[in-house]
Structure formats: structure tokens, C-alpha cells
Amino acid sequence: MIELRRASIIRNGRILLYPVNLTLECGVLAMVTGPNGAGKTTLLRLMAGLWRPSEGEILFDGQRPSVQHRGQIGLVLQESMLYGRLTVQENLRFFGGLYRVRDLDDRIRQLAKELHFERRLGDPVSVLSKGYTQRVTLARALLPNPRLLLLDEPFDGLDPGVRGLVKDVLALRVAEGTTVVVVTHDPELMPNADMQILVNRGRVTVVSSETRASRDRAR
Numbered sequence: 354m355i356e357l358r359r360a361s362i363i364r365n366g367r368i369l370l371y372p373v374n375l376t377l378e379c380g381v382l383a384m385v386t387g388p389n390g391a392g393k394t395t396l397l398r399l400m401a402g403l404w405r406p407s408e409g410e411i412l413f414d415g416q417r418p419s420v421q422h423r424g425q426i427g428l429v430l431q432e433s434m435l436y437g438r439l440t441v442q443e444n445l446r447f448f449g450g451l452y453r454v455r456d457l458d459d460r461i462r463q464l465a466k467e468l469h470f471e472r473r474l475g476d477p478v479s480v481l482s483k484g485y486t487q488r489v490t491l492a493r494a495l496l497p498n499p500r501l502l503l504l505d506e507p508f509d510g511l512d513p514g515v516r517g518l519v520k521d522v523l524a525l526r527v528a529e530g531t532t533v534v535v536v537t538h539d540p541e542l543m544p545n546a547d548m549q550i551l552v553n554r555g556r557v558t559v560v561s562s563e564t565r566a567s568r569d570r571a572r
């Protein structure tokens with residue numbers, strides 16, 4: 354699905370990510386861990402196409418990234434990227450419009466139900482708690498049904514019940530074939546990850562990897 358070929362990020366003469374080779378197939382759940390400042394978010398930005406590789410290249414389905422691929426990537430960074438003065442519904446309508454999501458109101462209702470925030474659709478985002486904001490941010494990323502979902506600390510600030518809910522939502526997307534990459538400081542939150550990626554001082558290492566086929570065989 355996505356392949357990084359000796360892709361690196363250099364900013365102001367500093368290497369933030371050393372050249373990395375990494376391939377993520379469809380329907381893989383990958384967990385990215387590592388200390389603060391290691392380069393985890395930088396890796397997400399690189400995969401999302403927000404930052405171009407300084408060296409090397411990224412391929413989507415074997416092709417150079419295009420505008421069409423951008424629409425297939427859902428990205429949740431630590432800042433919510435929602436408009437505080439707009440309601441939850443208005444925000445989702447706005448982003449859904451950008452992504453040209455079909456049957457938008459139905460899709461919004463469906464995601465609000467799935468992520469348990471239907472009763473907050475009319476509230477301005479600025480009054481939401483962190484846990485609700487996280488869920489709405491995830492819904493924004495899920496609106497266009499992305500094939501690649503990149504999440505930076507999606508469990509941060511969630512109570513255990515909501516963490517379980519978000520995990521289920523992600524597991525369902527993985528089962529449907531979405532490739533999901535989750536940055537987390539707590540590996541115990543992702544015991545089902547097919548792939549563990551460690552980032553340390555800009556160096557990316559795949560610690561363990563299990564293909565979908567081998568995972569299915571083990572069941």
C-alpha cells in the first residue's frame with residue numbers, strides 16, 4: 354500500500370529521520386513507539402505527504418504520490434485541526450465537503466453513532482472535553498473512508514471505556530483493509546498490532562512484523 358524507499362527528512366541541516374525503508378501492506382495495524390522527540394510525528398508527516406522526503410521516495414500502490422492519494426489518507430496529529438467556534442456537525446460538514454464525501458449527513462450520523470458523540474453534534478467544538486474532541490477528530494479523518502489512517506497518540510486523554518471503543522473502531526477498519534498506523538507511548542494499548550516500529554533519535558527500526566497471511570494462519 355505504502356512504501357518508503359530510503360526516505361529521509363532533513364530540516365535546517367539537521368537529520369530528523371535517517372533514511373528508512375518500510376513497507377506497509379493493506380489491512381495492517383502498525384504501532385510506532387519511541388521516546389519524546391525521536392521522530393515519530395515526523396514519520397507520520399512523511400507518510401501523509403505533508404513533508405516531502407529530503408532523500409529517497411515514497412510510493413503509494415507502487416506510484417509516486419498524487420492529489421488522488423492525498424484523499425485516501427486520514428491523518429490525526431496531536432492538535433485537533435477543528436474549528437472551535439463551529440459546531441461538531443458544522444466541522445464535519447466542512448471537512449466532508451472538502452473531501453467530497455457522498456451522502457455526507459448520513460455518514461456524519463453514522464460516525465457520530467459509532468464513536469458515541471451523537472448528542473454533541475450541535476455543540477461548538479470549543480466546549481468539548483478532550484475525549485470528545487479526540488473522537489470528533491478521528492471522525493473527521495474517517496469521513497472519506499481513508500485507505501491509510503495515521504494517528505498520533507489517539508488514546509491520549511481518553512478514559513478506559515472510550516479507549517476500548519476507539520480500539521474497536523480501528524480494529525474494524527483494519528479488518529476492512531485499511532492500513533492503520535498508531536503512534537503511542539503505551540505499547541500495552543496495542544497488543545494486536547501486526548507490526549511494531551521503534552523510532553529512536555531519528556532512526557526507524559521494525560521491531561516485529563507479522564503479515565496478514567501469517568496472522569490469519571495463526572488463528
Ligand SMILES: Nc1ncnc2c1ncn2[C@@H]1O[C@H](COP(=O)(O)OP(=O)(O)OP(=O)(O)O)[C@@H](O)[C@H]1O
Pocket residue numbers: 364369387388389390391392393394395396552
Ligand atoms: N517543523 C520542524 N522543523 C524543524 N525541526 C522539527 C520540526 N518539527 C519537529 N522538529 C524536530 O524533529 C525532532 C522529532 O520531532 P517529532 O515531533 O517527530 O518527535 P516525536 O517522536 O513525535 O516526539 P513526541 O513523543 O514528543 O511527540 C525533534 O527534535 C523536533 O524538535
